[in-house]
Amino acid sequence: xxxxxxLVKNFGAFCAVDHISFTVAEGRIFGFLGPNGAGKTTTIKxxxxxxxxxGGVLRVDGHDPQREQHxxxxxxxxxxxxxxxxxxLTALENMELHGVLYGxxxxxxxxxxxxxxxxxxxxxxxxxxxxxxxxxxxxxxEVARALLHKPKILFxxxxxxxxxxxxxxxxxxxxxxxxxxxxxxxxxxxHYMEEADRVANEVAIIDHGKIVAEGTPAALKExxxxxxxxxxxxxxxxxxxxxxxxxxxDRMRAMRKLWRGSGKR
Amino acid sequence: xxxIYILWLRQLKRYLxxxxxxxxxxxxxxxxxxxxxxxxGPTFAKAGGGNYIQFxxxxxxxxxxxxxxxxxxxxxxxxxxxxxxxxxxxxxxxxLQIVLxxxxxxxxxxxxxxxxxxxxxxxxxxxxHRGLFLPVALAFMFLIALLFTAxxxxxxxxxxxxxxxxxxxxxxxxxxxxxxxxxxPVQGLPKPLQFLIHLNPLTYGVDGLRGAFSNVFxxxxxxxxxxxxxxxxxxxxxxxxxxxxIQI
Numbered sequence: 001x002x003x004x005x006x007l008v009k010n011f012g013a014f015c016a017v018d019h020i021s022f023t024v025a026e027g028r029i030f031g032f033l034g035p036n037g038a039g040k041t042t043t044i045k046x047x048x049x050x051x052x053x054x055g056g057v058l059r060v061d062g063h064d065p066q067r068e069q070h071x072x073x074x075x076x077x078x079x080x081x082x083x084x085x086x087x088x089l090t091a092l093e094n095m096e097l098h099g100v101l102y103g104x105x106x107x108x109x110x111x112x113x114x115x116x117x118x119x120x121x122x123x124x125x126x127x128x129x130x131x132x133x134x135x136x137x138x139x140x141x142e143v144a145r146a147l148l149h150k151p152k153i154l155f156x157x158x159x160x161x162x163x164x165x166x167x168x169x170x171x172x173x174x175x176x177x178x179x180x181x182x183x184x185x186x187x188x189x190x191h192y193m194e195e196a197d198r199v200a201n202e203v204a205i206i207d208h209g210k211i212v213a214e215g216t217p218a219a220l221k222e223x224x225x226x227x228x229x230x231x232x233x234x235x236x237x238x239x240x241x242x243x244x245x246x247x248x249x250d251r252m253r254a255m256r257k258l259w260r261g262s263g264k265r
Numbered sequence: 266x267x268x269i270y271i272l273w274l275r276q277l278k279r280y281l282x283x284x285x286x287x288x289x290x291x292x293x294x295x296x297x298x299x300x301x302x303x304x305x306g307p308t309f310a311k312a313g314g315g316n317y318i319q320f321x322x323x324x325x326x327x328x329x330x331x332x333x334x335x336x337x338x339x340x341x342x343x344x345x346x347x348x349x350x351x352x353x354x355x356x357x358x359x360x361l362q363i364v365l366x367x368x369x370x371x372x373x374x375x376x377x378x379x380x381x382x383x384x385x386x387x388x389x390x391x392x393x394h395r396g397l398f399l400p401v402a403l404a405f406m407f408l409i410a411l412l413f414t415a416x417x418x419x420x421x422x423x424x425x426x427x428x429x430x431x432x433x434x435x436x437x438x439x440x441x442x443x444x445x446x447x448x449x450p451v452q453g454l455p456k457p458l459q460f461l462i463h464l465n466p467l468t469y470g471v472d473g474l475r476g477a478f479s480n481v482f483x484x485x486x487x488x489x490x491x492x493x494x495x496x497x498x499x500x501x502x503x504x505x506x507x508x509x510x511i512q513i
Contacts, residue, residue: 045444045513048355049354049355050351050354050355050512050513051512051513057302069357070357073357074357076355078355082347082348083347083348084348084350084351084352085348085349085352086275086279086349086352087347088278088279088282088283089275089278089279093278096271097271097272097275098352098356100267100268100270100271101268101352101356101357101358103267103268103357110510141361143434152428181285202438220370251485
């Protein structure tokens with residue numbers, strides 16, 4: 001379902017993704033792990049047509065994200081690291097907008113929206129503005145939205161960041177069911193190693209733009225003689241703490257917090 | 266088509282829901298209308314220019330449209346930073362449709378803002394005698410709105426964050442307004458200034474709007490229409506191109 005061969009992305013002299021290769025088969029859950037700035041999000045952006053690779057071959061549902069953009073875009077759903085909902089619209093309106101953008105026609109569109117909103121347990125709040133939602137509710141809504149057009153592949157970039165254990169559990173159970181019942185292929189990133197251990201069929205650990213280890217969580221633990229995936233992760237990527245440079249969006253986020261007083265996120 | 270419609274509707278909903286923004290962006294045009302309109306009125310009349318409010322009102326309506334339109338276009342920066350833009354960029358919709366939906370939405374919003382300013386102009390004593398020309402006035406309002414939304418979209422596609430916002434206000438939007446025929450007639454001005462004003466697209470919009478209300482065009486209805494129409498098409502093209510190059 002997802003094929004990556006010799007993928008390279010350079011930003012000027014800096015090599016963010018350095019000749020990585022991996023494949024994810026249909027219906028599998030693939031965990032993409034790595035420290036901050038390792039190249040996880042950059043890889044997802046290239047797979048999802050948002051960024052042009054410097055080199056390498058990509059296939060998403062058999063299509064090239066550069067040349068067959070619309071075929072690729074129809075095939076996947078994505079939950080971004082940052083919320084991509086319109087806060088000034090209601091949950092229903094956000095879903096409606098997505099449905100229209102993806103060309104889902106009316107009777108079916110309404111049915112699917114209603115089913116999915118109920119499924120992520122937001123039915124009672126469907127007419128509330130997203131700006132009144134908590135972080136967990138936003139994530140649930142984004143997962144529901146990503147599934148609206150029945151994608152074959154689901155990309156989740158840190159879908160459980162900053163959520164409480166209940167919500168995290170809820171989201172992962174939901175995603176596991178999707179993979180087993182509907183054969184949706186899932187690629188996710190996370191910093192919570194125990195989640196990856198529990199949910200992923202296979203994981204790849206990426207560091208400094210290179211894949212340093214790949215396999216089932218059990219195999220990685222065995223290979224590094226570690227008790228947990230977290231220990232395996234640290235033994236593979238080292239103890240050094242990675243500092244990410246504050247991007248302009250971090251600065252904007254800080255600015256917005258000032259503007260709106262206490263943000264809910 | 267439905268993608269354009271839903272993005273247009275989104276802009277409209279966002280505008281109608283933010284009362285603070287509607288009222289906030291009324292402040293400046295009203296200030297200019299009342300302070301300049303009544304302040305310079307007697308001088309303008311003494312100099313033989315006639316009723317200054319009659320002259321000024323189309324300029325002030327254009328100002329309301331200009332500011333709202335540029336800001337609607339620049340809003341792309343916010344959508345980019347706070348994520349919503351990504352939702353549209355990964356959708357199976359061409360970049361051109363996204364730009365058109367956004368630009369038409371922004372233009373509609375700017376026109377509505379212009380219509381509110383128009384009502385305040387009527388309250389301040391502005392009168393138009395050629396009711397049949399209202400469609401022409403609306404057409405010019407729409408062209409001004411679309412042109413400057415396109416300019417805002419082009420700028421917003423290039424900028425990374427709001428740091429440059431003051432720069433744009435002070436070095437693009439304000440000069441566009443002041444170096445036009447919105448506040449004063451072009452005839453009799455120093456030649457270099459006249460030249461500058463003739464280069465300003467807003468000038469043709471104001472002239473068209475003023476002409477629609479009073480039937481006195483300085484450049485002529487056809488010229489105003491052609492200049493504005495051509496520039497709007499070109500700038501929509503530029504905006505689409507710059508937007509299509511956005512990588513997040």
